[in-house]
Amino acid sequence: MNAIGMLTNLLFFPAGLFVLVTGLAYEWVDRKLVARFQNRLGPRWFQPLADMVKLLSKEEVIPEGLDVRLFVALPVVALAGALTAALYVPLVGLNPAHSFPGDLIVTLYLLSLLTMCIGLAGANTRDRFSLIGATRTLTQLFSYEAPFLLALLGPAIVVGSWQIREVTAYANQHWLILTQPVGFVIALIGLMGKLELPPFDAPEAETEIVAGALTEYSGRGLALFRLGKGVELVIGLTLVAAFFLGGVANPVAFFIKTLALLLIIAGLQSLFARLRIDQAVGLWWRYGALLALVQLLVLIILRFWGWNGGL
Amino acid sequence: MDRETTISQSLESARILLAPCTQQLLTPEPGRMDISLATADLLPAVAALHLNGWGRLVAVTGLDLGVNEGDLEVLYHFCAGAAIVTLRVRVPKADAAIPTICSLIPAASFYERELGEMFGITVVGTPNPDRLFLPDDWPAGVYPLRKDFVVPEIPG
Amino acid sequence: MQKNDQADKFIIPIGPQHPALKEPGHFEFTVDGEIVTGATIRLGYVHRGIEKATESRTWVQNLYLLERVCGICSHIHATAYCLGVERLAGLSVPPRAQAIRELVVELERIHSHMLWLGVAAHEAGFDTLFMYSWRDRETVMDILEGLTGNRVHYSANILGGVKIDVDAEQTKTILQGVDFLEKRTHHYLDVVTTDSAFVQRTAGIAVMSKAVAEHFGAVGPTARASGVTQDIRIDAPYLAYEDFPVEIVLDTAGDLKARFVVRVQELFQSYQVIRAILDKLPAGELAVTMPRRIKENETISRVEAPRGELFYYLKSNGTDKPERIKIRTPSICNFGTVPALAAGHQLADMPMILAGIDPCFSCNDRMVTIHRPADDSQTWTWEMLRQYGISYYREKER
Numbered sequence: 005m006n007a008i009g010m011l012t013n014l015l016f017f018p019a020g021l022f023v024l025v026t027g028l029a030y031e032w033v034d035r036k037l038v039a040r041f042q043n044r045l046g047p048r049w050f051q052p053l054a055d056m057v058k059l060l061s062k063e064e065v066i067p068e069g070l071d072v073r074l075f076v077a078l079p080v081v082a083l084a085g086a087l088t089a090a091l092y093v094p095l096v097g098l099n100p101a102h103s104f105p106g107d108l109i110v111t112l113y114l115l116s117l118l119t120m121c122i123g124l125a126g127a128n129t130r131d132r133f134s135l136i137g138a139t140r141t142l143t144q145l146f147s148y149e150a151p152f153l154l155a156l157l158g159p160a161i162v163v164g165s166w167q168i169r170e171v172t173a174y175a176n177q178h179w180l181i182l183t184q185p186v187g188f189v190i191a192l193i194g195l196m197g198k199l200e201l202p203p204f205d206a207p208e209a210e211t212e213i214v215a216g217a218l219t220e221y222s223g224r225g226l227a228l229f230r231l232g233k234g235v236e237l238v239i240g241l242t243l244v245a246a247f248f249l250g251g252v253a254n255p256v257a258f259f260i261k262t263l264a265l266l267l268i269i270a271g272l273q274s275l276f277a278r279l280r281i282d283q284a285v286g287l288w289w290r291y292g293a294l295l296a297l298v299q300l301l302v303l304i305i306l307r308f309w310g311w312n313g314g315l
Numbered sequence: 316m317d318r319e320t321t322i323s324q325s326l327e328s329a330r331i332l333l334a335p336c337t338q339q340l341l342t343p344e345p346g347r348m349d350i351s352l353a354t355a356d357l358l359p360a361v362a363a364l365h366l367n368g369w370g371r372l373v374a375v376t377g378l379d380l381g382v383n384e385g386d387l388e389v390l391y392h393f394c395a396g397a398a399i400v401t402l403r404v405r406v407p408k409a410d411a412a413i414p415t416i417c418s419l420i421p422a423a424s425f426y427e428r429e430l431g432e433m434f435g436i437t438v439v440g441t442p443n444p445d446r447l448f449l450p451d452d453w454p455a456g457v458y459p460l461r462k463d464f465v466v467p468e469i470p471g
Numbered sequence: 472m473q474k475n476d477q478a479d480k481f482i483i484p485i486g487p488q489h490p491a492l493k494e495p496g497h498f499e500f501t502v503d504g505e506i507v508t509g510a511t512i513r514l515g516y517v518h519r520g521i522e523k524a525t526e527s528r529t530w531v532q533n534l535y536l537l538e539r540v541c542g543i544c545s546h547i548h549a550t551a552y553c554l555g556v557e558r559l560a561g562l563s564v565p566p567r568a569q570a571i572r573e574l575v576v577e578l579e580r581i582h583s584h585m586l587w588l589g590v591a592a593h594e595a596g597f598d599t600l601f602m603y604s605w606r607d608r609e610t611v612m613d614i615l616e617g618l619t620g621n622r623v624h625y626s627a628n629i630l631g632g633v634k635i636d637v638d639a640e641q642t643k644t645i646l647q648g649v650d651f652l653e654k655r656t657h658h659y660l661d662v663v664t665t666d667s668a669f670v671q672r673t674a675g676i677a678v679m680s681k682a683v684a685e686h687f688g689a690v691g692p693t694a695r696a697s698g699v700t701q702d703i704r705i706d707a708p709y710l711a712y713e714d715f716p717v718e719i720v721l722d723t724a725g726d727l728k729a730r731f732v733v734r735v736q737e738l739f740q741s742y743q744v745i746r747a748i749l750d751k752l753p754a755g756e757l758a759v760t761m762p763r764r765i766k767e768n769e770t771i772s773r774v775e776a777p778r779g780e781l782f783y784y785l786k787s788n789g790t791d792k793p794e795r796i797k798i799r800t801p802s803i804c805n806f807g808t809v810p811a812l813a814a815g816h817q818l819a820d821m822p823m824i825l826a827g828i829d830p831c832f833s834c835n836d837r838m839v840t841i842h843r844p845a846d847d848s849q850t851w852t853w854e855m856l857r858q859y860g861i862s863y864y865r866e867k868e869r
Contacts, residue, residue: 042602132483136502136818202596203668210490211594211822213483276668278596280819281505283671344558344770346707371688373773374782374799390784392771397707399771422688422807426799448515459523466523 013101019090026095027234028052030241030266037270052234056227064223069130078125079221079228085117086235093242094172096255103169108160111168112153115239118232119145119198125229126217137216140207140281144197147285148204151292152194154300158187159247161303168246176251186299188248190292195240196269197288199233203276204284241265318397322346325398329369333400336360351403354413360402361391361416370395372416375426377434379462380405387411387434387461406436408461415441433460480508483818485825487516493590496830498809502818510813510821512806525796530556530765531630533793538624540798541831543586546572546579547776548798549628554709555772555785556630559765566711566753568632573710574748575619575627576774577741578645581652582611583777584734584741587829588659591731594822595672600662607655614648617641632758642749649742656738663731673727677812677824680725687807691779692737693828696722696729703775710774715747730827763791776801778829802831 014020031052039046066072092100092107092114100107119141126138160166162183163174181188197204200216208216215221218229245252245261252258279287326348330340336356341349352360364370376390391402404413413430415438416423427438428447435458438444446453458464480501487495495516501509521540525533534556538549550572557564585608592600612622619625619635627635637645663669679689684697694701702719704712720736722729765787772783779801788794805828812824 042599043606044602132481136483136505139504202598205596206819209596209819211596212485212819214490274599276597277592277600277666277672278819279668280672280817282817343768347771371685373780374784374797376784376795376797376799378786378795392782392784394707394773399773401771420688421686422804425803425807445513446515447513448518450515450518459520464523466520466527 013091014087018093018095018098018101019087023087023090023095023235023238024231026238027231027236028056030237030262031234033263033266034237034270034273037267038273041270041274056231059222059227059230060224062223064225065220067129067131067220070128070220074124074128075225078121078128079225079232082118082121083228083232083235085114085121086232086239089114089239090235092168093239094168094246094252094258095238095242096252096258100169103167106166108156108166108168108171111239111243112156115198115236116145116149118229118236121232122217122229125221125225126219129220131220133213133215133219134217136213137207137219140213141200141217143281144200144204144207144284147288148194148197148292151190151288151296152198154293154296155187155191155194156243156247158184158296158300158303161300161307164307168243172246172251175247176253179248179250181248181250184248184299184303186295188244190296191244191248192265192268193272194292195237195244196272197284198240199237201269202273203279205278206281206284209278238262321396322398325369325395326400329364329393329395329398329400332363332367332369333360333402336363346397347399347401349401349403351405354404354406357391357402357404358414358416358419361419364393364400365419369393370398370400372420372423373399375423375430377430377436377460379434379460382462385409387436389413389430389436391416408435411435412437412439414439417442432458434458435461485821492825494831498821498825500813500818500821505817505819507813507816507818507821510810512809514806522796522798525793527792529763529791530761530793533796534628534630535626537796537798538626538628540800542623543583543831544579544776544778544781545624546575546627547774547781549626550576550710551772551774551776551781551783552785552796553628553630554774555770555783556765557761558770558772559768559785559787560630560762562631562759562761564632564759565756566714567755568757570711570715570748570752571633571635571637571757572628573712573715574637574745575615575625576710577744577748578611578615578618579625580777581738581741582608582615583829584738585611587734587777587826588663588731591823591826591829592669594826595669597669600659600669604659607652610648610652614645617644629758630761632756634758636757637749637752645745645749649745653739653742656735656742660732660735663728663735670728672820672823673731676727676820677816677827678724678726679808679812681723683811684725684808687811688804689779689808689828690801690804691775691777691829692720692733693730693779693805693808695720696733697725698723701780703773703780707773709772711748711753714751715744717741717744727823727827734829764789765791767794778802778831779804800831802828806830 016022032047032049036046066075089111091102092111094100123138123142123145126134126141159171159175159180163171165171200207218226221229241262242252245265249261252261329348333350336352336359337350338353339351343349370393373392373394378388378390380386380388385408386405387408389404393400406413413436415427417427424442425447427441428444430436431438431444432446432449483500483502485500486492486497497513499511500507521536524536528536534549534552537552538545540548585604589601589604615625616622618641619627627633679697681698684694684699690701698721700719700721704717705719717740720733720740722733767787767789769786774781781801782799784797786794808828809825813821816824
């Protein structure tokens with residue numbers, strides 16, 4: 005891999021510009037769908053972009069009494085983490101730009117980096133809403149992370165590899181949702197928890213704690229965090245589609261499958277009232293983690309008997 | 316039993332309950348009974364109604380009887396169904412103080428705070444005498460609902 | 472309502488500016504982790520000095536001032552005031568006028584309860600219900616606009632009667648609208664009682680027993696959800712409620728869910744009354760003439776606003792202006808229950824507990840604004856504000 009290629013990968017495709025734009029586009033689709041489900045008109049297609057431009061051009065207010073370096077660095081780290089993760093997933097049905105054994109685990113940790121940064125950002129300020137928001141963000145992180153991880157490990161166990169490229173190559177031939185429906189559901193809902201989408205939006209419940217951990221962020225910092233979330237949405241959808249929905253072998257399949265997943269997510273967002281943080285944690289640990297664990301054990305045992313994981 | 320009978324029975328039972336404290340009894344209109352009390356009798360009178368389960372405290376009205384009279388009046392309105400009993404207590408402006416009734420009816424706290432800030436009536440023993448409606452930087456000793464308070468013209 | 476010394480505790484301030492509150496109020500919740508241990512209230516952020524202002528306006532002017540005490544229940548304020556003034560002046564209002572007043576009162580109740588349903592759902596993070604209930608609320612807003620010409624301050628009342636009439640075409644439109652709303656209300660009742668995610672947030676939360684409700688003097692739907700049999704429309708009928716009665720809606724559970732159920736059930740009562748009124752609207756005059764001055768007297772007027780009992784005390788002094796008007800709105804009675812209900816619940820439940828009493832801050836905060844001498848003025852003219860803005864940014868750029 006030469007230097008120019010690496011730089012292109014980082015700045016334009018698949019990470020960088022491409023995934024940022026896709027993130028904004030997917031954010032628009034999500035907002036539009038939820039709006040239509042709620043009998044509203046919803047935003048126009050360029051609204052997320054316009055929001056971003058506006059935020060980036062606005063004054064960034066740095067509150068008093070916090071670590072300024074941390075305050076400024078956290079959004080950058082969060083976005084960088086999400087963008088780096090984009091290098092390892094099969095965006096638009098192409099092979100991941102980079103790949104090495106074990107990159108699945110690295111990707112999942114990079115995805116969590118964003119949430120960690122948001123939690124830290126909240127804990128860094130002295131704002132009471134932020135502190136409560138940070139506590140909730142981290143509480144939620146610890147509750148959905150394990151089930152989410154276990155759910156995505158299912159396909160990896162079946163394939164016998166921790167490398168995303170190998171898992172997707174196998175998944176392109178098999179619809180793993182048929183053999184691992186529990187994993188699919190948990191992965192999808194885990195993704196909603198990760199992105200703090202309703203009904204798992206207790207960490208940023210506006211009627212209680214304003215904007216949660218990010219209450220004190222404005223301008224550039226807030227824009228970067230939001231971009232990060234958009235990127236994470238795309239990566240998360242790609243992973244779930246690639247692992248469970250028969251792979252994303254070509255761009256058409258990629259867009260159809262990820263958008264179908266987005267439709268489901270938007271529907272779920274409109275259907276439920278917000279879960280309190282204790283209810284969300286209860287849901288994850290009581291059902292999510294347990295079911296994911298059971299499925300994983302079943303897979304391991306079946307594989308031990310020589311089953312290849314397909315139908 | 317029709318409504319009129321119920322009302323007159325309610326008022327009659329209130330009259331009996333309040334008889335020991337009553338200074339003056341008026342029936343200004345059908346379904347209402349006004350009873351004037353001495354300040355010292357307020358608590359016993361409220362207790363007589365409240366502890367016997369006669370109706371509930373609906374509102375407390377402050378009245379400035381005018382610059383000339385120099386008195387303030389506090390009206391405690393109790394309602395049972397359609398019957399209304401008003402306990403009236405007069406206090407001089409110079410020494411405007413009444414006992415709290417929060418020990419009996421905690422819901423009166425808001426009304427008593429309002430009396431304090433709007434009329435400058437000291438409610439002795441009220442659990443929280445803080446401002447409720449007026450701003451924190453409102454000048455002390457200015458009581459907007461007194462008649463001598465004139466709303467200033469807004470400049471511009 | 473006790474004064475709290477909370478120096479070393481973690482306090483979450485809600486308001487005066489906060490997304491949960493559509494109007495300004497200030498609540499301080501002391502929390503231990505996610506559990507609320509105490510609460511205090513500070514009101515007065517939209518204090519406009521209405522009670523004082525009434526004393527310098529004529530009886531007629533006050534009608535329009537008092538209608539602006541509250542934007543949601545404007546008609547009921549005007550009605551309570553009219554009923555009191557008419558009693559002071561010894562007027563007997565024609566039955567047709569009273570029936571039309573009642574019609575508007577009930578339409579207003581529908582709009583208020585549906586607004587509340589949406590707001591409460593939003594507090595629970597259930598925006599879909601919020602959007603749908605507000606969409607359907609437009610039906611009743613359109614009816615009110617068609618009837619009175621206004622969406623918010625209907626100005627249907629005049630002293631001595633009403634200034635609007637209901638013709639056959641309007642009757643048809645109203646009945647159609649009511650039929651549609653009734654169908655939707657059945658759906659909403661279904662949602663608030665069976666949607667498991669939503670019921671999880673309401674059932675068993677903020678339980679207020681009948682004794683507690685009476686202790687704190689709760690009124691209206693908040694009290695009726697705790698089993699307190701209290702409804703001024705039934706206890707002391709006014710307007711035409713003798714001829715077109717409603718039935719009391721009670722629930723004994725006393726939790727948030729009960730408050731939802733009671734308010735939604737009350738909508739059905741309103742639909743039924745509206746149909747009855749339109750069916751048998753008395754014929755006759757719409758208004759009688761009102762004298763300009765009223766001899767010295769005093770009276771009390773009580774009505775059932777959407778949020779509960781509304782109390783007016785009116786005192787006349789022989790001139791064309793009132794001596795004193797005291798307004799006791801339902802929200803102030805219900806506010807007292809919030810600190811009592813809050814303790815022991817999760818912070819996440821607070822917005823819903825607050826919304827559960829259907830608070831109306833405008834209603835409470837009525838009285839006076841003051842400004843100090845010119846050198847330290849609190850009231851700024853538009854020009855002063857503009858100049859300040861210009862100089863602020865000039866200063867900043869330097």
